[in-house]
Amino acid sequence: MLVEQIAVFVENKPGRLAAITKILADNKINIRALSVADTADFGILRLIVDNPQKAAKCLQDGGFTVVVTEVVAIEVEDRIGGLATVLGHLADAGVSVEYMYAFVNRSGENAIIISRFEHMDNAVKVLEGTGVKLVSKEQIYSM
Amino acid sequence: MYWQKNEECRPRAELEKLQLARLKNTLTRVATNVPFYRNQFHKMGLNPENIKSLEDLRKYPFTLKQDLRDNYPYGLFAVPLRDVVRLHSSSGTTGNATVVGYSREDIVTWSNLVARILCSAGLTPNDVIQIAFGYGLFTGGFGLHYGAERLGASVIPISSGNTRRQIQIMQDFKTTALVCTPSYALKLADTMMDMGVNPNGLSLRFGLFGAEPWSEEMRQEINERLGIKASDNYGLSEVMGPGVAGECEEFHGQHINEDHFIVEILDPKTLEPVKPGDVGELVITTLTKEAFPMIRYRTRDLTRMITEPCPCGRTFHRLDRFVGRSDDMLIIRGVNVFPLQVESAIFRIDGTQPHYQIIVDRKDNQDICTVKVEVSESYFFDEMRKQRTFVDGIKKSLAAELGLSIDVKLVEERSLERFEGKAKRVIDNRTL
Incomplete structure (x- = not known):
């Protein structure tokens, strides 16, 4: 249930983000x-894209330092308290979060939370046990 | 194993007495026979007759590489050319070439001193020594050759180059000891892999490496990949060539042949002796050379002296690993900093060699030093915590190595200025 994310090293100077997105x-x-x-x-730019392997390769060819890591995409109802419920389960199980960011999917009903945990296997197990919906990589890439 | 046990294990007090007698003799000879020295001594009011202790040498002027160039070709020779049986020359890649000469007796001494080094590294007359240093004007090839013959070993004078043939000969002739630069030893290991030759199937047991600075990590790698005991040895043509100093089987510092050379370790800026055990520039005076004596030659090589007694029984002090050249030295907040120290501090963190650049600025009369390190996939993380830990690790390592706090900045790959493929190591923006 893991999704590939690319992380890019970016120096804090003008034009670097523009160069990457170009x-x-x-x-x-x-x-x-x-x-x-x-x-x-410096900064670390993390990206979820429709073709992570190709993106990593073309950024490397462009001279950037890139790592591909696995993250979890959690679907959360876009309502008050939606995220709090999910995080509550993780906190109860003692899972700590490294980082997290969110976007709203095209249908506009649910939010997708991209998360990286200290112990990924354990986190996935906990999430699956609580019935939280995890989004597959195929779904994410084709969204 | 010793080659000349009585000389190599002479009590220090006796050794120093011998040094003093030989020093006085050398200074007297150059004052008589070499106009360059005679004029300098005269100007400074120095009379070798007045030498009373080894410390008196400190009153004498230094000899620089430039002095050798200015006196090209024979100006510094202390014997007539008819007494010179050999000439060598340094290449002159950084200026004019320099010429050095040897009398018949010098060649005997040189051979014995190299034989000492081979012996102390563990070699015996039973060894088959492959000399992959260039034979020619460079002192490395012939220096090791004569020493190895003196020892009574079987010498393969293959010279440098043609790596595959080196390996073929190594197999066929059952070479037991390899003489070359440490980097060439690794090239041989790489080529063996390409050729499908297993180093464990060879007879190779020893490697004597010199002519360039190398690290302890590199020694480990050579030992593991070639299945040998690698030892370090030091020499330079201006002083003699190989045979000035070499490691014993303790592999901890190179014993200096102090009955033939006096070495000083000086602060490159003040030219005063450093505190015992500190890094400084190696300065060498020859004690027995006939044709080409050298008084206080500034080698520009940086090292420290180990004066603790060595378990091997030799009484000669040792030179620790060379840390660079004084030409590259920086002084930051009063502390001497050598780029190689920075390099080894970074090396310890990662195990690979990142590109880096040292930048020194001055703000409000304070030196500000920053080391920029190019990021690379092997130490780039998607988690900021890990990335910060990596940077802090380099900072700590630098602080431990230099005793200075230095800022470390990660920069993008290939963003540091390159000079002939290598990153430009130091940018000093200070105007004094």
């Missing part, structure tokens, strides 16, 4: 979701 556009890669974690000197 490479993706030129290679006809569609971005589903993104998040930037930043420090004073």
Whole structure:
């Protein structure tokens, strides 16, 4: 139930994000979701795209440092308290979150939470046990 | 195993007495026979007759590479050319070539000193030694050759190059000891893999490596890949060539042949002796060379001296691993910093060699030093926590190595300026 995410190293200087998105556009890669974690000197750009392997390759060819990692995509009802319920289950099981970001899917009814946990296998087991809906990679890539 | 046990294990007090006598003799000879030294000594009011202790050598002027160039070709020779039986030369890639000469007696001494080094590394007359240093004007090939013959080993004078043939000969002739640069040893290991030759199937047991600085990590790699005991040895043509210093089987520092050379470790800026055990520039004075004596030659090589007694029984002090060249030294907040130290601090974190650049600025009369390290897939993480831990690890390692806090910035791959394929290591923006 894991989804591939690409992470790109970005120096904090003008034009770097533009350069990355241009490479993706030129290679006809569609971005589903993104998040930037930043420090004073550099940032880590995380992307969910429709073709992660191709995206990683063309960014590497463009001189960027890229790693492909696996994350979980959780579907959460777009209503007050939707995310709190899911996180409550994880907290009860003692699962800690490394990072998380969200987007709303095209139908507009549910939110998709992209999450990375300290112990991925354990987190998936907990989530499946609570009946939370996990989105498959095929679904994400073709959204 | 010793080659000249009485000389190599002489009590320090006796050794120093011998050094003093030989020093006085050498200074007197150059003052008589070499106008360059005679004029300098005269100007400074120095008379070798007044040498009373080894410390008195500190009053004497240094000899620089440039002095050798200025006196090209024979200006610094202390004997007439008819007494010179051999000439060698350094290549001159960084300026004019320099020429050095050897008398018949110099060749005997040189051979014995190299035989000492081979012996202390564990070699015996039963060994088959493949010398893959270039034979020619470079002192490496002939220096090792004569020493190996003196030892009584079987010498294969294959010279450098033609790697596949080196390996073929190594197999056929049952070579037991390899002499070359450490980087060439790794190239041989790579080529063996390409050829499908298993190093464990060879007779190779020893490797004597020199002519370039290398690290302990590199020694491990060579030992593991070739299944040998690799030892380090040091020499330079201006002083003699190989045979100045070499490791014993403790593999912890190179014993200096102190009955033939006096070495000093000096701060490259103040030219005063460093505190015992600190890194400084190696300065060498020859004690027995006839044709080409050298007084306080500044090698520009940086190392530290190990004065603790060695379990091998030799009384000679040792030179620790070379950490670079004084030409590259930086002074940051009063601390001497060598790019190779930075390199080894970064190396310890990752196990690979990242591209890096040291940038020094001055703000409000304070030196600010930043090391930029190019990110690479093997140490780029999607989790910020891990990425910060990596950067903090380098900072800690640098602080431990240099005793200075240095800022570390990760930068994108291939973003640092390259010079002939290598990143430019140091950018000093300070204007003093």
